[in-house]
Amino acid sequence: xxxxxxxxxxxxxxxxxxxxxxxxxxxxxxxxxxxxxxxxxxxxxxxxxxxxxxxxxxxxxxxxxxxxxxxxxxxxxxxxxxxxxxxxxxxxxxxxxxxxxxxxxxxxxxxxxxxxxxxxxxxxxxxxxxxxxxxxxxxxxxxxxxxxxxxxxxxxxxxxxxxxxxxxxxxxxxxxxxxxxxxxxxxxxxxxxxxxxxxxxxxxxxxxxxxxxxxxxxxxxxxxxxxxxxxxxxxxxxxxxxxxxxxxxxxxxxxxxxxxxxxxxxxxxxxxxxxxxxxxxxxxxxxxxxxxxxxxxxxxx
Amino acid sequence: xxxxxxxxxxxxxxxxxxxxxxxxxxxxxxxxxxxxxxxxxxxxxxxxxxxxxxxxxxxxxxxxxxxxxxxxxxxxxxxxxxxxxxxxxxxxxxxxxxxxxxxxxxxxxxxxxxxxxxxxxxxxxxxxxxxxxxxxxxxxxxxxxxxxxxxxxxxxxxxxxxxxxxxxxxxxxxxxxxxxxxxxxxxxxxxxxxxxxxxxxxxxxxxxxxxxxxxxxxxxxxxxxxxxxxxxxxxxxxxxxxxxxxxxxxxxxxxxxxxxxxxxxxxxxxxxxxxxxxxxxxxxxxxxxxxxxxxxxxxxxxxxxxxxxxxxxxxxxxxxxxxxxxxxxxxxxxxxxxxxxxxxxxxxxxxxxxxxxxxxxxxxxxxxxxxxxxxxxxxxxxxxxxxxxxxxxxxxxxxxxxxxxxxxxxxxxxxxxxxxxxxxxxxxxxxxxxxxxxxxxxxxxxxxxxxxxxxxx
Numbered sequence: 001x002x003x004x005x006x007x008x009x010x011x012x013x014x015x016x017x018x019x020x021x022x023x024x025x026x027x028x029x030x031x032x033x034x035x036x037x038x039x040x041x042x043x044x045x046x047x048x049x050x051x052x053x054x055x056x057x058x059x060x061x062x063x064x065x066x067x068x069x070x071x072x073x074x075x076x077x078x079x080x081x082x083x084x085x086x087x088x089x090x091x092x093x094x095x096x097x098x099x100x101x102x103x104x105x106x107x108x109x110x111x112x113x114x115x116x117x118x119x120x121x122x123x124x125x126x127x128x129x130x131x132x133x134x135x136x137x138x139x140x141x142x143x144x145x146x147x148x149x150x151x152x153x154x155x156x157x158x159x160x161x162x163x164x165x166x167x168x169x170x171x172x173x174x175x176x177x178x179x180x181x182x183x184x185x186x187x188x189x190x191x192x193x194x195x196x197x198x199x200x201x202x203x204x205x206x207x208x209x210x211x212x213x214x215x216x217x218x219x220x221x222x223x224x225x226x227x228x229x230x231x232x233x234x235x236x237x238x239x240x241x242x243x244x245x246x247x248x249x250x251x252x253x254x255x256x257x258x259x260x261x262x263x264x265x266x267x268x269x270x271x272x273x274x275x276x277x278x279x280x281x282x283x284x285x286x287x288x289x290x291x292x293x294x295x296x297x298x299x300x301x
Numbered sequence: 302x303x304x305x306x307x308x309x310x311x312x313x314x315x316x317x318x319x320x321x322x323x324x325x326x327x328x329x330x331x332x333x334x335x336x337x338x339x340x341x342x343x344x345x346x347x348x349x350x351x352x353x354x355x356x357x358x359x360x361x362x363x364x365x366x367x368x369x370x371x372x373x374x375x376x377x378x379x380x381x382x383x384x385x386x387x388x389x390x391x392x393x394x395x396x397x398x399x400x401x402x403x404x405x406x407x408x409x410x411x412x413x414x415x416x417x418x419x420x421x422x423x424x425x426x427x428x429x430x431x432x433x434x435x436x437x438x439x440x441x442x443x444x445x446x447x448x449x450x451x452x453x454x455x456x457x458x459x460x461x462x463x464x465x466x467x468x469x470x471x472x473x474x475x476x477x478x479x480x481x482x483x484x485x486x487x488x489x490x491x492x493x494x495x496x497x498x499x500x501x502x503x504x505x506x507x508x509x510x511x512x513x514x515x516x517x518x519x520x521x522x523x524x525x526x527x528x529x530x531x532x533x534x535x536x537x538x539x540x541x542x543x544x545x546x547x548x549x550x551x552x553x554x555x556x557x558x559x560x561x562x563x564x565x566x567x568x569x570x571x572x573x574x575x576x577x578x579x580x581x582x583x584x585x586x587x588x589x590x591x592x593x594x595x596x597x598x599x600x601x602x603x604x605x606x607x608x609x610x611x612x613x614x615x616x617x618x619x620x621x622x623x624x625x626x627x628x629x630x631x632x633x634x635x636x637x638x639x640x641x642x643x644x645x646x647x648x649x650x651x652x653x654x655x656x657x658x659x660x661x662x663x664x665x666x667x668x669x670x671x672x673x674x675x676x677x678x679x680x681x682x683x684x685x686x687x688x689x690x691x692x693x694x695x696x697x698x699x700x701x702x703x704x705x706x707x708x709x710x711x712x713x714x715x716x717x718x719x720x721x722x723x724x725x726x727x728x729x730x731x732x733x734x735x736x737x738x739x740x741x742x743x744x745x746x747x748x749x750x751x752x753x754x755x756x757x758x
Contacts, residue, residue, distance in 0.1 A: 044411055125561060130554055130557075150557070151553065151557055242508040263386070
């Protein structure tokens, strides 16, 4: 009997997820595979793609702007991912501690994440304005003459990293949920042994939520590599502004320019595949390196 | 941080290509027969033209009269280049497209729009009535691909009160004498504890490099649109001058930060609040100032070459017929009707009526049609306020002295090359000479590649 029921259930399950499967095949899988083909062609949107072999990839290697964009993206990721992780962990610990009020603060911390990214880009220009911005105003009150965040190439990325903390709310929620799952007995036992707050955090909390932290780490890394809207709005906005700053030229921005501004679709497709491979390699390394540190509840060690 | 996912871009690119599969050669626009006397019918789908203001509405009404039974269907909003090109690629383009003039070269070189020689002849459109620079922008490889309209020009806009306080005049900031501009800038600017409180002169970089270069006798690109001239010593000199204006005020960072914080379109604009001495700016800003701060102490002049002659860098729009247009005859008729002198004059008359009713100023219309410009300039009545009359006078003077960059197949890349270079200088990453040398290389290689594709066709 078992087999029959199971196959009927499988069929029902497939039927239920079929809208998603169709959508995935038509709107994701097919275009992804097609860009694989396009990456070997010269294609300008209007004339038929012409096969050019590995030319796009060769050109990529020699393109200074690709190197610059990659460097910018790596630096941004290296700063923003740890910053996001630390800040979201700190906020989650605080919230966990807040008891009843945590419901309100959880919403309050999550709200900024609802801001459209383009608005965040515009907000960045206001808050980080070198002359009258909020940040430099605050620095001014403690006697620091703040830098030109929106024009000085060496301060552009740190500014964007700080701005990226605006949307840290999502990670906070995930980490807070993990914190709530840490068994109280562990803390009780630790307290009996005389462990203080830091000791408990280091020896119990962090190991117990390492799975969630790892998830946030991976997702934020991928997000950092694909970072686009805020920097594009602030530094390459299409409107009437012609000012730009190549310290903010992230890989996704250069890809966008090649595809939709210069109409080099073949080249842009090649760039997209290179980014895909880079993210895959980075994620693989992250998984390998962090394996030792991450604890999953189901596993026995 | 949110992001455009790589997958998202891939999807977008993939969808475009999926559309591109159907590229066909059923080119109805090729065997159209244009005749200004012919009775036309059918529908006319127009992409990129909006009817936000009275001039657009009234001209459209005139055009609809000329089109007889043709039903005009507007796809409003600014032209989306990808959407337009994809629609041409899959064989379902609009019948008529309204674009920025500097996009025409890109469209023409990729075969997205058709040459207009037959259309111009059949409908009896005299290209001689168009502003020469405007016509140059829509002429690609010696063929006209667009019917130009509107002209946007810059004039020097200054705060007379600040000029008086500094003991300089508007002639010192019109660009005729660069040393005078530099000196006036230093006198006009004010700082307070290291903070800029008045911008003396704003050279409007990066966008106005072509203007300063031309004022110094140099073009960024050769007349045939094939050779970049970005490392021309006169271009580098212009860049050094324009950047020097910022350096004298504590650097571009300070000026930009201050300028960004201004209420550009409101009552607290830089002129009304007395925080800007002078800058070259497009003529439409006169209307903004007149609307929101009619009492601002303004003074105007044309931008001048170093010989002292008026100069302005023109831009504007154009009508073009896409490849595969189903109704090219009606498209051509509409392009003619929208741009002919009578239409412009009728729209100007209505605008004057409207402004009188509102109690506002009529500051003229720059149509891109020289004949219409002359008639409409004659219709402008003195306002009783000398400064606004001066603005109108200087605008028309600038309109008679325009230049534009010729159409080329790598317009976007060319623009990116020189703008990036200027930005590298403004951001303190490179010296002008080095930046422009790099830009020259980037621009020329983009031009070479695009032109070789065109020449191979």
